[in-house]
Amino acid sequence: MVRGKKGTLHLEFNPFRALSFVVHGIFTRMGGQSAAPFGSLNVGLSTGDDRQMVEKNRQIIAETLGNSPCIYLNQVHSDTVLVLQGSRDEYTRDTVGVQVADALVTNIPNLALAIQVADCQPVLLVDPVKKVVANIHSGWKGSISNIIGKSVDAMYENFGSNPKDILAGIGPSLGPCCSEFINYTQEIPAHLWQYKDEKDHFDFWRISQDQLINKGVAPENITLAGVCTKCSADAFFSYRNNNTTGRFAAIIKITSTSKTGL
Template sequence: MESADIKVYEFEYFKNHAHIVHGIFTRAGGTSTGTFDSLNIGMNSGDEHPAIANNRKLIIRKMGMKPLIFLNQMHGDVIKVLKKDDNDLSESFQPGKEIYTADGIVTDMKDVFLVIQVADCQAVMLYDPQKKVIANIHSGWQGSVKNIIGKCVDKMILEFGCQTEDIIAGISPSLGPCCSEFVNYKDEIPQSLWKYKIKDKDYFDFWKMSSDQLIYKGVKKGHIENMKICTKCNTDIFYSFRGEKKTGRFACVISIV
């Protein structure tokens, strides 16, 4: 039975488009306990697998009993492409299993939900309303350095003929510039990205970095929505690895309907 405590955030820019359904799930309303309380979907988080499986079923029920596609996320820049004319995608639709090792996924298929799991990293959702193509991207600091967002836009152009000026983007709750401290940034972040460092601090604005990566590819600034909710500052609502260390992962999902 669906929990009444499940709460879902939505992008305002996406709400006006009838052909997509999406949601950013909070940590509330699930079956996990302790530090994973409560809607944890992260299989590799250290939580009990039966609780995670139950949580995933709750999300499936909440989103309308459609298949959910989870990724084995590796902080890389691999992007999986699923096309509606692919022969057999049945193996993808197994709740609790991460079939594809990738950190981004793009599709023109209807009625399947693309899921990104995060706890400080960004889930960046893309939608082209003209071509009816969606993408969901896992972009932590390593993904930002590798520009997985820009590479995903390239995939949309190459594989589906998308025009960047049509693409709408949403950046999920994630680690904000208020909490993105990198004391070893000189070893971790290329000098070309130091312009995003907060003056006189070892903090970086990855929100602006992601927006700029989209804009550089041709996405209009007015088509980019950033929720600007810092996960570390809001551990009562979202999971945060920086804030809690041992913690769960919340779900960010999008589908074409």
């Protein structure tokens, strides 16, 4: 864990840290302004938390990132990938939370991409050759629609990224220890049942790894945090553990200068 401003803590992926043009972090629930049950660094506006507190929490994260504009989505568990191109000035505060999508891809420097999660997988992608980044919200619905694979496709189709060059990081999320789906026959396609154990727990971490590999990402370029949010609900928000809870933020951006801080 890396300590940031105002008591925040965030996780970083070592392969990403080695890249001078990438700034990223998966923030814990600590260091924010929200009261229980959203204590304390909740970035989710649709959780029932006080909006002013959420805005303050987002500002704390923005300050840690160097005050770059930060794009939050209206996440709906879709397979929609939003590609941001052109000038950073096109993406103002008015665009935040308006776009309905569950993944973001860009090559625009100093524009932070944010994903909000509380058991779903935050999956971060970096192409160090073309200097392109992606941030993906992959819950179980996103997994069965392969939003991860579609994000790799978007990097290739819009920016010419070679999947063999892409680095991937799978963040804290519901682990195979806790991802029970008692109605899996109605919810999850049969071709994914191979990832189920005898207790009807699904290994969505392995599903995500295989989806990346099937798109051409090298296995050695995939980093798995291996942290179950339900088991670590003191550090990360977990819907399965608490139901009424906040959302923690996964952030990534390209920087045109050497990194200082996050």
